[in-house]
Amino acid sequence: MPQLAYVNGHILPLADASLHVEDRGTQFGDAVYEVCAVMNGRILDWQQHLVRLRRNLGELGITLGIADGPLTQQARRLIAANGHSECIIYMQVSRGTAKRDHSFPGGAPANLVMTVRRFDFAQRIRQLETGIAVITQPDNRWGRVDIKTTGLLPNVLAKQAAKEAGAFEAWMVAKGDGGETVREGSSTNAWIVKDGRIITHPTGTEILPGIARDSLIRLAREAQLAVEERPFTLAEALAADEAFLTSTTAPILPVVRIDGQAVGNGHTGPVVRRLAELTWKEVARQTGWRA
């Protein structure tokens, strides 16, 4: 069966799916997106993704002429049409197609595209044993990285640097008065554990408010674990007992090396194991999916 995509109300073979060359997403990165996990054919944390998408559209003044109900139906229709029960769905909304000009075009409707890709979530559970390595890269992004735009060039370059270094992710680090602050990964949120306390950068304009991050904070607090939302430095991360990252496509992965240096004893620690248990139990509760 060929892969299918959604473009402005139509489902068609991925190979035939396209936007106009003057789509503003292509020319200006004038677009926002979401990536959602689908397990057992159900979309995880769908409402939270919708809320974030609407907020981002609002921040940029992009009008998407489709309400949440029909949008949900179209997303489900595309997932069903592709026939994968474990996959990710990518949704992108640009300001539309118009003659190239920086200022907003009047009256151009937004372009909505969606694609679906099969995804092996069970590999993330296997990776809990081995853990993953991260490197650090300077955070040279713009000042509103809380908005999930397709303008991802710094993230792309950071991820490529990680790949070339044999690491899974790059942690973006900003120089400040108190040392180098770890903000987040190129496509994941960053966490450390010290003396049983779970620490992650606060939301604001300096990180993307990850849906997986938010879920993990809620699950940890419900389990009476201490969570601190505060900036932490690279020195703290290197001296942490444990570290990990979260995202839609990597709900929780232990970080066992930072820039080649072992975190704690260099193996998956007890707090990350407990948080992984909580995370995957929540996935099963929402979707019925088990590895």
Ligand SMILES: Cc1ncc(COP(=O)(O)O)c(C=O)c1O
């Ligand atoms: C920069 C950045 N931070 C964090 C995340 C994690 O967000 P979520 O948990 O919503 O996938 C992403 C996801 O793509 C990201 O691009």
